[in-house]
Amino acid sequence: MTLGRFLEETRLALESHGVEEASLEADLFLMKALDIDRSRLYSSPDRPVTLEERQTLARDLARRFNGEPWPYISGYREFYGLNLRVNSRVFIPRPETELVVDLALEFARELAGSFPAGRPIRIADVCTGSGAIAIALAVHLPQAAVYATDISTQALETARLNCQDHGVEQRVTILEGDLLSQMQGPFDLVVSNPPYISRGDIPYLAREVRTETLVSLDGGEDGLEVIRSLVPQAISKLSRPGGLIMEISPEQGEEVCSLIRSVVSDGNCTLHKDLAGRQRVVFASLP
Numbered sequence: 001m002t003l004g005r006f007l008e009e010t011r012l013a014l015e016s017h018g019v020e021e022a023s024l025e026a027d028l029f030l031m032k033a034l035d036i037d038r039s040r041l042y043s044s045p046d047r048p049v050t051l052e053e054r055q056t057l058a059r060d061l062a063r064r065f066n067g068e069p070w071p072y073i074s075g076y077r078e079f080y081g082l083n084l085r086v087n088s089r090v091f092i093p094r095p096e097t098e099l100v101v102d103l104a105l106e107f108a109r110e111l112a113g114s115f116p117a118g119r120p121i122r123i124a125d126v127c128t129g130s131g132a133i134a135i136a137l138a139v140h141l142p143q144a145a146v147y148a149t150d151i152s153t154q155a156l157e158t159a160r161l162n163c164q165d166h167g168v169e170q171r172v173t174i175l176e177g178d179l180l181s182q183m184q185g186p187f188d189l190v191v192s193n194p195p196y197i198s199r200g201d202i203p204y205l206a207r208e209v210r211t212e213t214l215v216s217l218d219g220g221e222d223g224l225e226v227i228r229s230l231v232p233q234a235i236s237k238l239s240r241p242g243g244l245i246m247e248i249s250p251e252q253g254e255e256v257c258s259l260i261r262s263v264v265s266d267g268n269c270t271l272h273k274d275l276a277g278r279q280r281v282v283f284a285s286l287p
């Protein structure tokens, strides 16, 4: 069978299994199995597909039909223009989290402008997972000293590899622990994408999302349990001026801002929308 025919059959198979972006994923599966780039995928429709390539494709598709998301099969996910390693023991970084990075970069650059020469900006990424936010910040802020923490040993193994891949292992210190318990501070900026899904909603998440680790999703009874512990810890370790930038679920914004105001009376709390227009990030700034 030829490449062109295989591509079409893969697309149809993905579609019949309810995969939303079947066409895009068919390209990705074929590119991986045949180890070719997109231009070769489309420039040689008559190329024969070898038995070995067909076996790889069949194995990968079986995983996909079993509910695994594509990034776990390919082993990679792009985040903020960086190719990051992922696997089933680590949360897959999402596009909406890039808003945390955008806001953090803006805040950090403005703050660092007032620092004496040579003073690094100190940033903590709590619940770092694959290291996505920490690494994006370290890559774009060469003067930053970044501290990344997570409760999962396995997630941190992947974060370490990602730091090495992007050449920031000297400026990202990785510490295992519960929230900020292992972090001394003070920090100029704390960023986080914590688990914030209400426990009762987890069984109703898409099958793909449910393949991700429970510890990366489960925000307790009302989704706010981790955030309730994180806010006072973060604020106690922030220097002034300082900032706390956190991803949340869209309906949690007002409650999280009230929580922040109850911990720090002179703090300013703003909510920021993602590309889909949903309130997705809380930004608390301390004067």
Ligand SMILES: C[S@@+](CC[C@H](N)C(=O)[O-])C[C@H]1O[C@@H](n2cnc3c(N)ncnc32)[C@H](O)[C@@H]1O
Pocket: 091, 092, 093, 094, 097, 126, 127, 128, 129, 130, 131, 132, 133, 149, 150, 151, 152, 155, 177, 178, 179, 192, 193, 194, 195, 215, 216, 217, 226
């Ligand atoms: C939603 S994932 C976010 C991962 C990464 N920051 C990202 O945006 O892709 C949440 C992460 O929080 C970690 N986590 C959960 N509870 C934690 C806790 N109490 N202390 C530290 N990390 C925790 C999980 O292991 C998981 O890696």
